[in-house]
Amino acid sequence: MKPWRLPPHLLLLLPAVLILAAIVVIPLGLSLWSSFTPFRLTRPDTMYDFIGLRNYARLLGDAQFWSAFGRTVLLLTVALNLEMVLGLGLALLIERASRGQRILRTIMMFPMMFSPVLVGFQFKFMFNDNVGLVNNALQSLGLTDRAIPWLIDQNLAFISIMVAEIWSSTAVFAIFILAGLMAMPRDPLEAARVDGCTPWQTFRYVTWPFLMPFAFIAMTIRSLDVARAYDIIKIMTDGGPARRTEVLWTLISRTAYSDARMGMANAMAYIAILLSIAFTLIFFRQLSKARSQIAAEW
Amino acid sequence: MADLSLRQLDKKYGSFHAVKGLDLHVEDGEFVALVGPSGCGKSTTLRMIAGLEEISSGDILIGDRVVNDLAPRQRNISMVFQSYALYPHMTVRENMGFTLKIAGRPEAEIETAVADAARALEIEPLLDRRPAQLSGGQRQRVAMGRAIVRNPDVFLFDEPLSNLDAKLRGQMRTEIKRLHARLGSTVVYVTHDQIEAMTLADRIVIMRDGLIEQAGSPDEVFNRPATRFVAGFIGSPPMNMAEGVIQDGLIRFGDGETLPLPAQFRDAVTAGQRVTLGLRPDDIYPVGHGLHAGEAVETRPLEVALTEPLGNETLLFVRFGGVEWTSRMLNPRDLRRGETVDFQIDLSRVHLFDGESGRSLRTA
Numbered sequence: 001m002k003p004w005r006l007p008p009h010l011l012l013l014l015p016a017v018l019i020l021a022a023i024v025v026i027p028l029g030l031s032l033w034s035s036f037t038p039f040r041l042t043r044p045d046t047m048y049d050f051i052g053l054r055n056y057a058r059l060l061g062d063a064q065f066w067s068a069f070g071r072t073v074l075l076l077t078v079a080l081n082l083e084m085v086l087g088l089g090l091a092l093l094i095e096r097a098s099r100g101q102r103i104l105r106t107i108m109m110f111p112m113m114f115s116p117v118l119v120g121f122q123f124k125f126m127f128n129d130n131v132g133l134v135n136n137a138l139q140s141l142g143l144t145d146r147a148i149p150w151l152i153d154q155n156l157a158f159i160s161i162m163v164a165e166i167w168s169s170t171a172v173f174a175i176f177i178l179a180g181l182m183a184m185p186r187d188p189l190e191a192a193r194v195d196g197c198t199p200w201q202t203f204r205y206v207t208w209p210f211l212m213p214f215a216f217i218a219m220t221i222r223s224l225d226v227a228r229a230y231d232i233i234k235i236m237t238d239g240g241p242a243r244r245t246e247v248l249w250t251l252i253s254r255t256a257y258s259d260a261r262m263g264m265a266n267a268m269a270y271i272a273i274l275l276s277i278a279f280t281l282i283f284f285r286q287l288s289k290a291r292s293q294i295a296a297e298w
Numbered sequence: 299m300a301d302l303s304l305r306q307l308d309k310k311y312g313s314f315h316a317v318k319g320l321d322l323h324v325e326d327g328e329f330v331a332l333v334g335p336s337g338c339g340k341s342t343t344l345r346m347i348a349g350l351e352e353i354s355s356g357d358i359l360i361g362d363r364v365v366n367d368l369a370p371r372q373r374n375i376s377m378v379f380q381s382y383a384l385y386p387h388m389t390v391r392e393n394m395g396f397t398l399k400i401a402g403r404p405e406a407e408i409e410t411a412v413a414d415a416a417r418a419l420e421i422e423p424l425l426d427r428r429p430a431q432l433s434g435g436q437r438q439r440v441a442m443g444r445a446i447v448r449n450p451d452v453f454l455f456d457e458p459l460s461n462l463d464a465k466l467r468g469q470m471r472t473e474i475k476r477l478h479a480r481l482g483s484t485v486v487y488v489t490h491d492q493i494e495a496m497t498l499a500d501r502i503v504i505m506r507d508g509l510i511e512q513a514g515s516p517d518e519v520f521n522r523p524a525t526r527f528v529a530g531f532i533g534s535p536p537m538n539m540a541e542g543v544i545q546d547g548l549i550r551f552g553d554g555e556t557l558p559l560p561a562q563f564r565d566a567v568t569a570g571q572r573v574t575l576g577l578r579p580d581d582i583y584p585v586g587h588g589l590h591a592g593e594a595v596e597t598r599p600l601e602v603a604l605t606e607p608l609g610n611e612t613l614l615f616v617r618f619g620g621v622e623w624t625s626r627m628l629n630p631r632d633l634r635r636g637e638t639v640d641f642q643i644d645l646s647r648v649h650l651f652d653g654e655s656g657r658s659l660r661t662a
């Protein structure tokens with residue numbers, strides 16, 4: 001009797017399946033499983049202790065978690081909106097430049113070339129209350145004689161983080177919106193001028209509707225980015241002072257590694273992922289609506 | 299409605315002189331076609347009238363108002379673009395009502411104006427579609443609808459039909475003519491297609507290299523072209539042209555062939571002058587197949603090099619005077635390539651242009 005062999009097409013698929021299983025499916029399954037256990041890194045055997053939804057149930061009543069959650073959403077909305085406005089302004093300015101546009105485009109992208117960790121260090125230094133550039137500048141200009149506690153006051157610290165985040169990523173919006181501007185047909189703009197539009201009305205009724213899908217692509221990308229914000233905050237404030245700048249992922253990593261409560265951390269992570277998915281879905285909806293509005297062929 | 303005046307209108311792009319001191323007056327309600335080869339400055343002129351392009355010098359007047367420094371929206375004009383330039387994100391209804399909405403007119407008035415225009419252009423069923431859901435011809439209609447809703451002083455058209463296929467172009471031509479008859483508006487219509495200009499316009503302005511070559515009624519520019527360029531540009535098939543020299547009361551062509559100097563030019567030329575003779579295909583034809591009863595005809599036996607039957611007429615190609623001539627044979631009979639037949643040349647309808655300047659030598 002012939003020995004049974006795997007059919008060749010399955011055999012050929014096997015390596016890919018194995019690799020995917022090893023790097024995606026198994027970790028995902030394990031982390032999901034562990035979110036149903038009181039798993040602590042210090043006590044591996046707790047991994048087998050199934051407690052059902054108790055982690056999730058406890059999170060529902062966990063004020064610290066929800067304040068991190070809320071802060072993440074706040075960061076998302078404020079930072080993304082500001083980035084969009086600034087990116088739009090930047091793109092419009094660069095599009096106006098009749099000369100040196102290429103150079104300007106490259107310069108505009110500089111902030112994206114820095115690792116977020118470096119951006120964090122850089123802004124931590126700039127916002128330092130003693131030696132930081134910001135306070136130095138404000139004091140030399142005579143605008144204040146105090147040392148403003150940028151990274152120590154809870155609100156100022158959150159604002160400082162936002163500034164760093166916006167500085168590093170406004171270019172994403174600018175690039176997409178600039179691409180939209182460059183792809184835009186010129187004739188409707190002229191038609192609008194003839195139809196009686198002021199420059200502002202032309203922008204409001206003709207240019208912006210055309211750019212919207214491009215802005216939404218940037219939104220989608222950036223919402224995923226900000227929802228997993230970690231490095232800049234870790235460096236600048238490490239969630240402090242007194243957890244007043246804690247966002248989801250700084251909290252998750254603290255829970256997982258400092259407190260070693262991996263099961264709980266994984267439960268948080270799954271909720272965080274749901275948040276990302278929700279935002280992505282929202283922007284995707286908007287995107288396809290905007291796209292069909294301008295009858296985009298992509 | 300208003301009249302429109304261009305006075306010494308000039309446009310330079312850097313060192314390139316695109317429009318060179320144009321003078322033109324368009325009467326209230328007149329339909330003027332700007333026609334000329336590609337790159338002669340038609341669009342530039344139109345865009346200066348619209349205010350989309352700054353003028354380098356000169357004046358533009360709409361009514362009795364100098365509009366040189368007014369923004370397009372302050373000029374009360376409408377423009378139909380070659381690409382239609384519809385707003386892609388708006389429905390047909392919104393596209394057409396947009397100008398009134400911007401002007402802050404009440405909802406009800408916009409509704410009525412759009413409905414009226416839609417009825418006139420027979421696009422009522424399309425009102426809720428977006429431009430992407432329309433065919434080329436429908437987009438064209440919407441673009442025109444958008445223009446008439448505004449009820450402007452002057453309509454500007456920039457090659458509005460050139461993106462349509464031949465059949466649709468014919469239809470829309472009629473449509474535009476009907477619309478103009480109904481609205482009685484002042485129109486400046488740019489086209490490179492002389493047939494469009496001939497069929498639509500009250501007056502045709504032929505441009506070349508930023509200058510006006512001739513302005514006149516369709517009849518004038520066809521029957522009394524002021525220059526060799528106009529003669530060659532207007533009419534289809536184009537006018538036959540042959541270079542020659544005046545000699546002993548004859549026109550002698552390059553290959554030694556001659557034609558008698560037509561009576562109407564006898565006092566206009568001098569011996570030895572180099573001239574270009576122009577003759578429309580209608581004015582050279584096989585005996586008995588002409589359009590006009592010739593007054594002073596010259597008969598020559600010529601060999602038919604090629605035939606193009608079109609049904610009601612046949613175009614014949616013959617060699618004479620060193621160049622190829624097109625002849626239009628009405629009530630065609632069967633003619634073979636290579637056959638030699640007697641052709642009549644109507645000398646009373648000959649055009650003669652100065653060999654150097656290209657100006658017509660016609661005196662009266």
Ligand SMILES: Nc1ncnc2c1ncn2[C@@H]1O[C@H](COP(=O)(O)OP(=O)(O)O)[C@@H](O)[C@H]1O
Pocket residue numbers: 311314316334335336337338339340341342343
């Ligand atoms: N923005 C511009 N910059 C430089 N040259 C231009 C510009 N627009 C048009 N031209 C030139 O001016 C001439 C007239 O153009 P245009 O009015 O568009 O011609 P047309 O008669 O085909 O409509 C052309 O030679 C064109 O190359």
Ligand SMILES: [Mg+2]
Pocket residue numbers: 340341342457
């Ligand atoms: Mg043009």
